[in-house]
Amino acid sequence: MNQNKGQAPYNNCDKADTISLRDGNRLRITSGSDNRCHSDESTKNRNRSCATGQVMLLTVVLLSGAVLASTSLASLLILYQLRQATDAKGSMKAVFAADAGIEWAFYNENKLGGALPYPNSGPNMTNDSKVTITKNAADPFPLKAIGQSGRSARAFQASLPPAP
Structure with missing residues (x-):
């Protein structure tokens, strides 16, 4: 409540000119209007x-x-x-690892007749990156290689050519 004299009230909630004690310990706030009955x-x-x-x-x-x-x-x-x-350097290592993984999967499927099982860790990498290769025959792109280096991971997917 605004009890300071000379300041305008903030809103209608603050309008009080006098505070008087009546009926024991109860406070009664009255407005400064002429009509004391609200x-x-x-x-x-x-x-x-x-x-x-x-x-x-x-x-x-x-x-x-x-x-x-x-x-x-x-x-x-x-x-x-x-x-x-x-992390562009790690990202490029991951891209190249995924690319090498897809190439390895093509070689495994076309030259080796799919002799090596999936999932496979693919070729050995010398640049602190790794690759994981999976094959899902039900997928339109059954080969998937995920290259990882540091916090970066990049993935490539590929389809196999139809059998002759």
Whole structure:
């Protein structure tokens, strides 16, 4: 409540000129208007203006929370993209490992007749990368090679030529 003299009240909830003790320990707040008896309608209007302020405050808090959540999510996604972009060397190693894995799978299928089982670790890599090769006959692209180097992983998929 605004009890300082000379300051305008913030809203209808703060209008009080005098505070007097009556009926023991109860506080009774009276308005400075000429009519000391408040009708039910003026009390409803005063309570409505208080509720309107509370609704507006709640709306501002909720909208601020939504904006904060969306900017946090956007910054997290940008952070992931920046991490991915800064590891270009590892990414290229993973791409070349996946490419070597697909070539190895083609060799296994065409020259060796699929003699080596899947999943397979493929050829030995000397650049600290690894590859995993899988085959799923039900898939339109049955061969899949996943090359990994550091935190980067890249995958290639390929289909086999039809049997003659």
